[in-house]
Amino acid sequence: MMNRIIRRIQRFKGWFGAAAAFCIFYGLYLGLFDSPPDYYQGEVVRIMYVHVPLAHTSLMAYASLFLGSLWYLWKRDPLVDNMCQAAAGLTVIFTALSLITGAIWAKPTWNTWWTWDPKLISFAILLLIASGYLMLRTFVEDPDKEGRYAAVLAIVGGIDLPIIYFSAEWWRSLHQPLSISMRGVSMTGDILLPLSIMSLGLNLLFLYMLMVRTQMLYLTNLLQAKKGRLLSQVHLTQTSS
Amino acid sequence: MTFLRVIQWVVWKDLISEMRSRETLSSMLFFALIVILVFSFSFAMDQDAAQQLIAGIIWVSFAFTGIIGLGKSFSAELQNDALEYLQMSPTPKGAIYLGKMLGNLLFMLVVEVMLFPLFVLFFNLNIVEEIGLLLLIFLLATLGLSAVGTLFSALTVQIRAREVMLPVLLLPLAIPVMIAAVESTRGALNAQPLTLYFHWIELLTIFDVIFTVVSFWLFELILDS
Amino acid sequence: MTGFYLRWAGVIVMAITMAVLANKNYQEHLASISPEAVLAGEHSHATLRVQGMVGSGSLTGSPEEGHAEFELLGETKHLKVQYQGPPPENLRELKTLILIGRWDSGSQVFQAQDTALVTNYGFVASAYLIAFLVLVASVFSMSRKVTCLFQEIKESKLYEPELETHVEHR
Numbered sequence: 001m002m003n004r005i006i007r008r009i010q011r012f013k014g015w016f017g018a019a020a021a022f023c024i025f026y027g028l029y030l031g032l033f034d035s036p037p038d039y040y041q042g043e044v045v046r047i048m049y050v051h052v053p054l055a056h057t058s059l060m061a062y063a064s065l066f067l068g069s070l071w072y073l074w075k076r077d078p079l080v081d082n083m084c085q086a087a088a089g090l091t092v093i094f095t096a097l098s099l100i101t102g103a104i105w106a107k108p109t110w111n112t113w114w115t116w117d118p119k120l121i122s123f124a125i126l127l128l129i130a131s132g133y134l135m136l137r138t139f140v141e142d143p144d145k146e147g148r149y150a151a152v153l154a155i156v157g158g159i160d161l162p163i164i165y166f167s168a169e170w171w172r173s174l175h176q177p178l179s180i181s182m183r184g185v186s187m188t189g190d191i192l193l194p195l196s197i198m199s200l201g202l203n204l205l206f207l208y209m210l211m212v213r214t215q216m217l218y219l220t221n222l223l224q225a226k227k228g229r230l231l232s233q234v235h236l237t238q239t240s241s
Numbered sequence: 242m243t244f245l246r247v248i249q250w251v252v253w254k255d256l257i258s259e260m261r262s263r264e265t266l267s268s269m270l271f272f273a274l275i276v277i278l279v280f281s282f283s284f285a286m287d288q289d290a291a292q293q294l295i296a297g298i299i300w301v302s303f304a305f306t307g308i309i310g311l312g313k314s315f316s317a318e319l320q321n322d323a324l325e326y327l328q329m330s331p332t333p334k335g336a337i338y339l340g341k342m343l344g345n346l347l348f349m350l351v352v353e354v355m356l357f358p359l360f361v362l363f364f365n366l367n368i369v370e371e372i373g374l375l376l377l378i379f380l381l382a383t384l385g386l387s388a389v390g391t392l393f394s395a396l397t398v399q400i401r402a403r404e405v406m407l408p409v410l411l412l413p414l415a416i417p418v419m420i421a422a423v424e425s426t427r428g429a430l431n432a433q434p435l436t437l438y439f440h441w442i443e444l445l446t447i448f449d450v451i452f453t454v455v456s457f458w459l460f461e462l463i464l465d466s
Numbered sequence: 467m468t469g470f471y472l473r474w475a476g477v478i479v480m481a482i483t484m485a486v487l488a489n490k491n492y493q494e495h496l497a498s499i500s501p502e503a504v505l506a507g508e509h510s511h512a513t514l515r516v517q518g519m520v521g522s523g524s525l526t527g528s529p530e531e532g533h534a535e536f537e538l539l540g541e542t543k544h545l546k547v548q549y550q551g552p553p554p555e556n557l558r559e560l561k562t563l564i565l566i567g568r569w570d571s572g573s574q575v576f577q578a579q580d581t582a583l584v585t586n587y588g589f590v591a592s593a594y595l596i597a598f599l600v601l602v603a604s605v606f607s608m609s610r611k612v613t614c615l616f617q618e619i620k621e622s623k624l625y626e627p628e629l630e631t632h633v634e635h636r
Contacts, residue, residue: 010616021477028484032594033491042583043496047593054597073462093604097597104593108586121416128413135409139400149396152459153410156389159455160414167417167444171424205601212608219615226619 003079006218009211016208023201027053030194047105048191053199054101055123057206058094061087062126064210065133066158069151079218081147084154085137086213090206091130099123118168125164129157143221247332251340252347258317259348265313269306269352276302277356281363291364296427299360300419303379304386304412306356307349311390312407314345315398324398328464338391338460342453345387345394353379371429378429381445382422388449389414392456395463421445470613474606481602492587498564501540504576514569516576517584518545519562529557538565538576551579 031049038045065087072080102120103113114120133153140146259265280298284290318324327337357379361368368375393411397403421441428438498515518538527534532553538545547565549557556563567578 021480025480025484028594032488037582043585043587044589046590050594050597093600097600101593101597104589104596108589125413125416132406132410132413136400136406139402139406141401145399148462148465149400152392152396152462155459156392156414156452156455159451160417163417163444163448163451167420170440170444171420174424205605209605209608212605212612216608216612216615219612219619223615223619226622 003218005079006215009215013208013211013215016204016211020201020204020208023197023204027194027198027201030197035190035194041109044105044108047101049194049198051098051101051105052195053202054094054098055119056199057202058091058098058123058126060203061091061094061206061210062130062158062161065091065130065154069154069158072147072151073155076147078143078147078221079214081143081150082217082221083210083214084147084150085134085217086210088130088133088137088150088154089213090209092127092134094202094206095123095127095130099127116168116172118165118172121168121172122161122165126161129153129161133157244333244336247336248340248343251337252344255314255341255344256347265310265317265348266351268313269310269348270355272309273302273306273352273356274359276305277359277363288365291366292431293427295360295364295366296423296430299357299426300382300423302356303349303353303383303422304415304419306352307345307383307386307390308408308411310348310352311345311387311394311411312397312404314341314348314391315394316403319398334461334464335457337464338395338457341395342387342391342456345391346384349383349387350380353383366430367432368430371432374429374435375426378422378425378442378445381442381449382418385418385445385448385452386415388452388456389418392460392463395460399463417444417448421448467613467617470609474609477602481598496585496587501538501545502543504545504569505543505574507571512568513566514576515564515566515582516545517562517564520557520559522559525557525559529554545576546574547576547578549578549581554581556583557581 027049031046035046035049037043065084068080068084068087071077072084099120102123106115107113133150136153137146137150140149277298280302284294284298315324318327330337357375360366390407390411393407393414397406397410400406421444425438425441425445428435428441494511496515498517501516501518504514504516516538518540521537521539521544524537525534526536527549529549530553532549532551534549534557536547536549536557536559538547547567549565549567562584564582564584565576565578566580566582567576569576
């Protein structure tokens with residue numbers, strides 16, 4: 001009675017988890033021990049190897065939420081809806097983490113926890129949109145409506161995000177003439193390799209988490225549905241006897 | 242031409258019910274007046290500070306008033322199950338969206354036009370030369386707000402906690418409109434040359450076009466019973 | 467359920483190994499000591515990292531060409547330093563920095579070969595710890611929930627697809 005895809009996920013998700021763990025541990029080794037300290041920032045630059053991949057992954061999470069929402073509106077498959085809900089939760093986790101690590105990186109390099117940089121503004125709004133998405137889902141009773149409304153919000157948000165980024169960039173160029181930049185961090189091989197390994201690892205971890213979370217939501221719904229049916233059966237046997 | 246007729250009837254219906262009850266307009270107006278008062282007390286501005294801050298204050302009060310109007314737009318339909326008739330009616334849903342959006346735009350613009358002289362009066366603004374441009378900015382920004390806002394008003398009216406969810410969902414998405422409206426209004430009020438803030442007006446136009454089209458297509462999913 | 471916890475025990479062991487290795491690496495290569503500790507001989511490595519402030523008026527030689535002599539101030543005592551290495555960017559008077567080099571206990575002079583920026587490693591450590599603790603905790607709770615749900619579905623016999631036809635039969 002269980003969905004075929006869910007069974008397949010149960011069988012194969014372990015590989016994603018293992019690959020993610022391998023890439024992350026290798027990336028941690030490269031980022032923490034193997035790569036040289038930066039000329040200007042010193043050892044603090046190592047925060048980049050966790051912050052930038054986290055930011056990439058949160059964009060990836062929102063992208064999968066956006067595409068999943070389009071797919072859901074097209075096919076109306078409840079499993080896809082579970083996938084979207086899972087992706088939204090993960091977007092919140094990854095965006096919050098990239099904002100926090102970004103603040104920790106900004107303090108020693110820019111001497112402030114927060115600045116109104118277009119990327120920061122866009123990520124903060126991304127966090128707001130994704131949490132609004134999760135809030136919206138808790139306030140709708142009908143599961144079909146829940147999926148549709150949430151998908152509409154995700155699509156509007158996805159179209160809005162690039163516009164938010166560009167308007168924030170114009171706005172900043174008006175109010176904060178280029179005082180802050182990534183000075184001194186040149187993208188050479190020493191930096192690029194740990195960055196891309198870590199990015200790959202976190203993206204794989206995201207896929208793994210997406211599978212697990214989709215499974216979790218699907219099974220919760222399944223259990224609820226089955227319990228409801230069991231109750232109605234009790235009702236049936238009682239009325240028939 | 243049923244499409245245009247539906248738009249026309251939806252707008253007409255909203256106008257008539259508003260003319261009879263005057264609920265939406267009066268609540269928006271009073272709310273906006275209170276916002277203006279609170280702002281002027283909390284900032285205690287001199288002339289220079291007013292020049293810098295006034296555009297932001299204008300748009301914050303317009304946006305909050307707009308949210309009141311947008312929230313009322315569909316919750317009024319809940320009475321006598323009017324919403325279900327809208328859902329069941331065999332008319333194209335996009336037409337209902339456009340009608341509702343135009344109605345909201347009209348209400349918000351009326352309130353803005355009534356409030357703006359008060360701002361001019363209270364904060365000693367000099368607007369004589371730029372009045373046409375300011376009205377264009379108001380029109381474009383309000384269109385953007387009502388394009389997204391009508392969609393989310395129809396969405397939140399069918400869920401629990403609708404008064405909370407409308408601003409929570411709408412305001413983050415309306416950030417580009419707010420930034421562009423504030424920057425271009427400030428430019429116009431400070432009599433800067435048009436080239437300095439013309440790109441904000443372009444941004445507003447692009448936002449309006451994109452979100453009117455997107456909401457037009459997505460509205461069918463919201464009003465589907 | 468046992469298999470699930472065993473797998474997570476493996477992950478935790480790996481993480482602890484990683485943390486121990488990182489700490490060891492930090493102690494060996496990155497932790498810096500004060501000039502007082504150098505003078506008192508409280509060190510074990512051949513290459514030392516000493517953090518202190520360049521004493522005012524003590525800098526002689528030419529740092530641009532890569533050799534200089536100066537005094538490194540600690541809290542109470544100061545250290546004679548002879549610098550010989552790549553031209554340092556941040557060697558100025560009254561500047562706090564880290565010197566990398568060897569302690570010559572015979573002549574009581576610190577032979578520095580390189581400089582490094584003073585770093586607050588708390589930032590790096592907290593960024594990594596927060597990110598990975600949150601991620602691991604959320605993965606753990608999600609996987610545990612999934613395992614529990616599978617268990618529950620199996621145990622409550624909600625599994626059989628025959629249930630519906632069964633009812634119709636009666």
